[in-house]
Amino acid sequence: MPGETTRRRGAALEADLLDAAWAELEAVGYARLTMEGVAARARTGKQVLYRRWSNRAELVIAAMRQRTGSIADRVPDTGSLRGDVLEVLRAGAGRQRQIGPDTLHGLLAEARDVDPSFFGIMRGVLRTAVERAAERGEIPTADLPRRVLTLPADLLRHEILLSREPVTEDTLEEIVDDVFLPLVHR
Amino acid sequence: MPGETTRRRGAALEADLLDAAWAELEAVGYARLTMEGVAARARTGKQVLYRRWSNRAELVIAAMRQRTGSIADRVPDTGSLRGDVLEVLRAGAGRQRQIGPDTLHGLLAEARDVDPSFFGIMRGVLRTAVERAAERGEIPTADLPRRVLTLPADLLRHEILLSREPVTEDTLEEIVDDVFLPLVHR
DNA sequence: GCCGTAAGAGACGCAACGTCTCCTAAGGAG
DNA sequence: CTCCTTAGGAGACGTTGCGTCTCTTACGGC
Numbered sequence: 001m002p003g004e005t006t007r008r009r010g011a012a013l014e015a016d017l018l019d020a021a022w023a024e025l026e027a028v029g030y031a032r033l034t035m036e037g038v039a040a041r042a043r044t045g046k047q048v049l050y051r052r053w054s055n056r057a058e059l060v061i062a063a064m065r066q067r068t069g070s071i072a073d074r075v076p077d078t079g080s081l082r083g084d085v086l087e088v089l090r091a092g093a094g095r096q097r098q099i100g101p102d103t104l105h106g107l108l109a110e111a112r113d114v115d116p117s118f119f120g121i122m123r124g125v126l127r128t129a130v131e132r133a134a135e136r137g138e139i140p141t142a143d144l145p146r147r148v149l150t151l152p153a154d155l156l157r158h159e160i161l162l163s164r165e166p167v168t169e170d171t172l173e174e175i176v177d178d179v180f181l182p183l184v185h186r
Numbered sequence: 187m188p189g190e191t192t193r194r195r196g197a198a199l200e201a202d203l204l205d206a207a208w209a210e211l212e213a214v215g216y217a218r219l220t221m222e223g224v225a226a227r228a229r230t231g232k233q234v235l236y237r238r239w240s241n242r243a244e245l246v247i248a249a250m251r252q253r254t255g256s257i258a259d260r261v262p263d264t265g266s267l268r269g270d271v272l273e274v275l276r277a278g279a280g281r282q283r284q285i286g287p288d289t290l291h292g293l294l295a296e297a298r299d300v301d302p303s304f305f306g307i308m309r310g311v312l313r314t315a316v317e318r319a320a321e322r323g324e325i326p327t328a329d330l331p332r333r334v335l336t337l338p339a340d341l342l343r344h345e346i347l348l349s350r351e352p353v354t355e356d357t358l359e360e361i362v363d364d365v366f367l368p369l370v371h372r
Numbered sequence: 373g374c375c376g377t378a379a380g381a382g383a384c385g386c387a388a389c390g391t392c393t394c395c396t397a398a399g400g401a402g
Numbered sequence: 403c404t405c406c407t408t409a410g411g412a413g414a415c416g417t418t419g420c421g422t423c424t425c426t427t428a429c430g431g432c
Contacts, residue, residue, distance in 0.1 A: 007379055007428050045380050109291035145364040158344040178331040193397050193410055231412050
């Protein structure tokens with residue numbers, strides 16, 4: 001096999017490393033993911049990993065970024081606030097299904113600086129959805145208390161962190177219909 | 187020194203072990219707490235720990251239980267729903283201050299079965315508070331959607347898990363005044 | 373075609389794990 | 403009071419993964 005002496009470099013190698021990290025994550029889970037395991041899977045040495053990321057958490061976060069591009073920036077537009085918010089939550093729940101609660105718990109415990117943009121992304125999207133609903137006259141005002149605006153995202157996150165089971169569609173609807181919409185309609 | 191040959195046993199020893207675990211937790215934090223460290227602090231061997239708890243998480247949970255008795259069962263009665271709920275949240279926030287987010291994150295990541303009673307305690311207390319408010323005629327009905335009832339506790343928990351800073355009184359008031367009470371009043 | 377950079381490979385010392393073994397104090401049974 | 407079972411105290415042991423380090427060698431820009 002000719003690939004035998006081929007030595008990967010730069011971006012190509014980095015992509016392979018992140019792929020290997022992701023594969024290892026799926027294979028053994030975050031708790032038992034080791035730098036040596038990832039290195040072995042990528043058929044390289046640990047040093048190559050440490051040259052780029054200084055610990056498990058950083059490596060895994062990088063791998064996740066590569067895999068699950070940014071959710072944000074794509075504001076849904078279903079015509080109703082309810083539909084928009086549900087859509088945002090579905091996107092968040094979907095991302096959770098990809099990542100899994102164990103990884104989230106692990107990162108929370110190990111990452112010194114969980115980049116807020118990692119958990120706080122949904123806020124801007126929700127603000128836009130609410131503003132558009134107000135413009136349509138669907139709700140009285142877009143001027144909500146900060147905590148109300150982040151409420152759907154916060155509750156979803158809470159659910160993800162504590163449930164260990166994938167979040168169901170029913171749960172998302174409860175969040176929207178029992179909590180968020182009643183607060184906004186007035 | 188005569189204490190030198192005294193060998194502790196049973197419950198007395200167990201209490202010493204849990205004290206040592208708690209002290210170690212305060213001294214080095216959950217991330218760097220080790221079984222060997224706890225054993226050394228308790229002036230005994232690891233085996234004595236492993237005979238009782240099969241890992242860090244179990245040991246620490248036991249230590250916490252001994253230290254911070256049960257919050258529940260003591261339903262505040264301030265005369266107003268607002269006061270009662272705030273009081274419950276303050277108790278929860280206080281417990282957090284004792285324990286610290288790092289320990290919580292660690293347990294979440296390591297404990298296979300985070301006993302729901304550990305995180306879900308506040309629910310029953312809130313139910314009682316709401317029922318009494320309804321009896322007083324302060325609110326129209328005590329028949330709230332499940333998710334609304336657990337809302338204050340859920341939001342506090344979310345805050346605790348993601349903020350890393352102690353939860354402030356302001357935050358508690360936001361939860362109650364901007365989110366919970368508006369939902370209940372109607 | 374030369375040469376600096378970084379990949380590939382693995383040895384190293386260290387810290388904790390969880391298991392084990394050995395000895396001996398404690399304290400109940402008779 | 404003595405015997406005997408139980409469990410505490412102490413530490414050795416093999417293992418795993420960490421993070422660092424060293425060495426050789428391929429790559430690819432100049």
